[in-house]
Amino acid sequence: xxxxxxxxxxxxxxxxxxxxxxxxxxxxxxxxxxxxxxxxxxxxxxxxxxxxxxxxxxxxxxxxxxxxxxxxxxxxxxxxxxxxxxxxxxxxxxxxxxxxxxxxxxxxxxxxxxxxxxxxxxxxxxxxxxxxxxxxxxxxxxxxxxxxxxxxxxxxxxxxxxxxxxxxxxxxxxxxxxxxxxxxxxxxxxxxxxxxxxxxxxxxxxxxxxxxxxxxxxxxxxxxxxxxxxxxxxxxxxxxxxxxxxxxxxxxxxxxxxxxxxxxxxxxxxxxxxxxxxxxxxxxxxxxxxxxxxxxxxxxxxxxxxxxxxxxxxxxxxxxxxxxxxxxxxxxx
Amino acid sequence: xxxxxxxxxxxxxxxxxxxxxxxxxxxxxxxxxxxxxxxxxxxxxxxxxxxxxxxxxxxxxxxxxxxxxxxxxxxxxxxxxxxxxxxxxxxxxxxxxxxxxxxxxxxxxxxxxxxxxxxxxxxxxxxxxxxxxxxxxxxxxxxxxxxxxxxxxxxxxxxxxxxxxxxxxxxxxxxxxxxxxxxxxxxxxxxxxxxxxxxxxxxxxxxxxxxxxxxxxxxxxxxxxxxxxxxxxxxxxxxxxxxxxxxxxxxxxxxxxxxxxxxxxxxxxxxxxxxxxxxxxxxxxxxxxxxxxxxxxxxxxxxxxxxxxxxxxxxxxxxxxxxxxxxxxxxxx
DNA sequence: CTGTTAGCGCATTCAC
DNA sequence: GTGAATGCGCTAACAG
Numbered sequence: 001x002x003x004x005x006x007x008x009x010x011x012x013x014x015x016x017x018x019x020x021x022x023x024x025x026x027x028x029x030x031x032x033x034x035x036x037x038x039x040x041x042x043x044x045x046x047x048x049x050x051x052x053x054x055x056x057x058x059x060x061x062x063x064x065x066x067x068x069x070x071x072x073x074x075x076x077x078x079x080x081x082x083x084x085x086x087x088x089x090x091x092x093x094x095x096x097x098x099x100x101x102x103x104x105x106x107x108x109x110x111x112x113x114x115x116x117x118x119x120x121x122x123x124x125x126x127x128x129x130x131x132x133x134x135x136x137x138x139x140x141x142x143x144x145x146x147x148x149x150x151x152x153x154x155x156x157x158x159x160x161x162x163x164x165x166x167x168x169x170x171x172x173x174x175x176x177x178x179x180x181x182x183x184x185x186x187x188x189x190x191x192x193x194x195x196x197x198x199x200x201x202x203x204x205x206x207x208x209x210x211x212x213x214x215x216x217x218x219x220x221x222x223x224x225x226x227x228x229x230x231x232x233x234x235x236x237x238x239x240x241x242x243x244x245x246x247x248x249x250x251x252x253x254x255x256x257x258x259x260x261x262x263x264x265x266x267x268x269x270x271x272x273x274x275x276x277x278x279x280x281x282x283x284x285x286x287x288x289x290x291x292x293x294x295x296x297x298x299x300x301x302x303x304x305x306x307x308x309x310x311x312x313x314x315x316x317x318x319x320x321x322x323x324x325x326x327x328x329x330x331x332x333x
Numbered sequence: 334x335x336x337x338x339x340x341x342x343x344x345x346x347x348x349x350x351x352x353x354x355x356x357x358x359x360x361x362x363x364x365x366x367x368x369x370x371x372x373x374x375x376x377x378x379x380x381x382x383x384x385x386x387x388x389x390x391x392x393x394x395x396x397x398x399x400x401x402x403x404x405x406x407x408x409x410x411x412x413x414x415x416x417x418x419x420x421x422x423x424x425x426x427x428x429x430x431x432x433x434x435x436x437x438x439x440x441x442x443x444x445x446x447x448x449x450x451x452x453x454x455x456x457x458x459x460x461x462x463x464x465x466x467x468x469x470x471x472x473x474x475x476x477x478x479x480x481x482x483x484x485x486x487x488x489x490x491x492x493x494x495x496x497x498x499x500x501x502x503x504x505x506x507x508x509x510x511x512x513x514x515x516x517x518x519x520x521x522x523x524x525x526x527x528x529x530x531x532x533x534x535x536x537x538x539x540x541x542x543x544x545x546x547x548x549x550x551x552x553x554x555x556x557x558x559x560x561x562x563x564x565x566x567x568x569x570x571x572x573x574x575x576x577x578x579x580x581x582x583x584x585x586x587x588x589x590x591x592x593x594x595x596x597x598x599x600x601x602x603x604x605x606x607x608x609x610x611x612x613x614x615x616x617x618x619x620x621x622x623x624x625x626x627x628x629x630x631x632x633x634x635x636x637x638x639x640x641x642x643x644x645x646x647x648x649x650x651x652x653x654x655x656x657x658x659x660x661x662x663x664x665x666x
Numbered sequence: 667c668t669g670t671t672a673g674c675g676c677a678t679t680c681a682c
Numbered sequence: 683g684t685g686a687a688t689g690c691g692c693t694a695a696c697a698g
Contacts, residue, residue: 050450052391052450054387054390054396054451058388063387065430065451073406073412073416073419074413074629076409079407079412082431083405083433086406086431086432086433087433090433095430095447095448095451096430096431096432097398097429097430098430098431099419099428099429100419100420114428115428117383117384117385118386118428119385119386226612226615250616253616257616279559280613280616283559283616284616285590285617
């Protein structure tokens, strides 16, 4: 039942060298005579020898794997980030242990312990918010951490985001300038710092700039789901809102379809700008105008930053803001 | 720079026992006197000791991690499977190393070597097809393998799917019975066994049952993309097709929108049934009728099967077919 | 350039 | 019940 496990000793014996030499050629150490290098390489080929990464990890204290904590892989937003992460990880010879957290504090802590036990060289964390438990563990651990698409007001660890406040201000300003005096802010939980301290602040700033009053009844805090959005049309029309900035695409599609299914026209009666520019925005009719976050790039940059940290390189700035954009489609004028 | 690395020896010393005893309590070995177990547990708590999984893996030859090869995490179809896989993996105390393959044979082989080097206890493979290289590696390796949502005509390794041929036959039959005499088959590459040997066969079977001729000009083999679908409307209408069975949701949405954007009505002028019942089918207007594959469950069952294989349990049947369904929405009559 | 020798942290016999 | 000893496969000094 034992699988043909070929070790470094087998190679050493066949090549008439010591295991140290084999180790050297495997690790690209230059201190090996070309001739013997060739010989060793040949034996490695013949025996189909593959270094045992676990033993390697134990001896070198490096596993070349990073832990990635993600709320839910089947959420396109996070999955896009994950793809960027994995591509850069592969580029730098790292593997990724992917762990779903469901945004549950308890599960996050458990997952984190697990990842740390597996001796990951670094961690990438994604989520709508960062619990105190988790933040505490991060700062206690010596393992480098980077947040991707995730806000931490403390800025104790690395992070890669866009400027959410400014992006929010920008699109709300557009909505107002296009003639909407009652612009709704449709968001997920206000417990999330990103919604409360960044996007809502941007929303308020835009109103202020345009000398419009802040009206709390225009603020909708729900969950990030299609269903939640679908049921919002009644309240929105009742209150006289003529436009909305929505913080999540599925939610926005819900709002859109709720409107359409109840006889409203978009953008004639109601205008919508959403936040994530996922492919959904192109698939619905009318297509949705959206802030465009470079999701793939955010993941990629986060992973790149992490490689630098793991490599103990100098980091110029560990809080990175990537440029955002606004893609105008047919849900606005 | 060394992180406070607390080992089993530290615990042993503090608890006045040997490291063997600590190992026993950590691993739940019953041969430990309750009193000393308590003492050890207490010290573990105090020192915040966390067993090093790498050392454990080297000593026990088990890493409690499985490799998952996925074409692209940001594809909702595979991501849904991945979510099911991870949930069950977590349930059985396994972690997942996720690796994107882009369906590239070369990358797959590389990824596979990598995963094997990391000593994963098992492998789950997803993809539209299984290359000979990869299949060869699977049968040569002693590491258990399960395919999820992936066809292998050989049936040498475990697999979890739905009955693609039957599902295809079923929906095409419906389309025909609803009065469509020219039903298009819109597929990805015919190099993929799943399209060529299963779905197309189901399509042919349905035609035959209904005494309709097989017309090759109704077969469209393109790639799985929104854009590809969007441009198909001209050919479809030119040939007089009044309905289509589409093998991928993004592709189907493309077909739908292509039709609508060019003045056709769905389902009045053209009916569509798609294959994966992802959330996309609910987000477009009209909503798409779809075969429903239990994606999450397929992933979950695949992982469950793998745990059995890793545990060397008896497997009654390693080629599992899960039930499919058809969800009728508004793209059919 | 190459070989020898220690561990890395833990599971696992084998004694006691 | 518990402890001492061995080895998993490899990296990393240290000699030579």
